[in-house]
Amino acid sequence: MIIRERASPNHDARPEAKRIDMLVLHYTGMKTAAEAIDRLCDPAAKVSAHYMIDEDGTVWRLVEESRRAWHAGTSFWQGTPDVNAVSIGIELVNPGHDWGYRAFPEAQMASLEALCRGLLSRHPIPLDRVVGHSDVAPLRKQDPGELFDWARLARAGIGFWPSDPAPPPSDVAGAQAMLGAIGYRVPNSGRLDTETRDVLVAFQRRFRPGRIDGDLDDETAARVAAVARTVSALRAGRKP
Numbered sequence: 001m002i003i004r005e006r007a008s009p010n011h012d013a014r015p016e017a018k019r020i021d022m023l024v025l026h027y028t029g030m031k032t033a034a035e036a037i038d039r040l041c042d043p044a045a046k047v048s049a050h051y052m053i054d055e056d057g058t059v060w061r062l063v064e065e066s067r068r069a070w071h072a073g074t075s076f077w078q079g080t081p082d083v084n085a086v087s088i089g090i091e092l093v094n095p096g097h098d099w100g101y102r103a104f105p106e107a108q109m110a111s112l113e114a115l116c117r118g119l120l121s122r123h124p125i126p127l128d129r130v131v132g133h134s135d136v137a138p139l140r141k142q143d144p145g146e147l148f149d150w151a152r153l154a155r156a157g158i159g160f161w162p163s164d165p166a167p168p169p170s171d172v173a174g175a176q177a178m179l180g181a182i183g184y185r186v187p188n189s190g191r192l193d194t195e196t197r198d199v200l201v202a203f204q205r206r207f208r209p210g211r212i213d214g215d216l217d218d219e220t221a222a223r224v225a226a227v228a229r230t231v232s233a234l235r236a237g238r239k240p
């Protein structure tokens with residue numbers, strides 16, 4: 001893994017200086033890698049990430065891990081409202097849904113795995129706090145999207161993939177409770193309202209990428225239950 005340096009000015013102090021317990025994955029969503037890195041380093045743009053990984057596997061270090069990079073924006077996960085404050089952000093070069101979304105190449109995935117293994121060894125990041133941008137901002141974001149191979153990453157010991165089935169929720173309220181227990185900010189309306197559908201879309205992008213429609217179909221419901229069970233087991237410190 002080749003790491004190249006390019007300093008972004010877009011960072012500030014972490015409010016809790018030592019706390020780093022989340023990892024957030026993104027895609028750049030711009031036509032080219034050059035455009036993306038320019039933006040991540042442009043003081044006027046006020047966005048950044050700690051790392052950017054090009055499609056050829058080159059890793060760019062943009063912000064020191066000890067600093068708060070500005071990648072997640074308004075966000076929430078497992079009760080944490082300012083995800084930037086406690087996370088490391090990694091941008092994967094990909095044009096994204098607006099400019100020709102495409103598969104993440106092997107070289108890029110291999111570098112990501114190597115980088116993440118290092119991060120997880122340096123920081124106490126629980127596996128259920130390795131997330132996508134769309135998980136922490138489901139009303140606004142789609143990245144890294146349904147072509148990102150979370151199952152592969154989980155096999156490499158980064159994040160998790162649900163293995164055992166669990167009894168599905170009997171209604172929308174039950175599904176909302178499970179999604180909330182996983183970490184999503186979700187209403188408890190008991191209805192498939194717009195916000196709940198957005199959360200289900202984010203969930204499907206990550207855990208049921210075959211069909212992304214925001215519906216609580218049987219397979220989605222079963223997946224929600226399986227993921228909730230896995231997260232609960234991870235939190236209890238057991239092996240899922």
Ligand SMILES: [Zn+2]
Nearest residue numbers: 026027133143
């Ligand atoms: Zn993002």
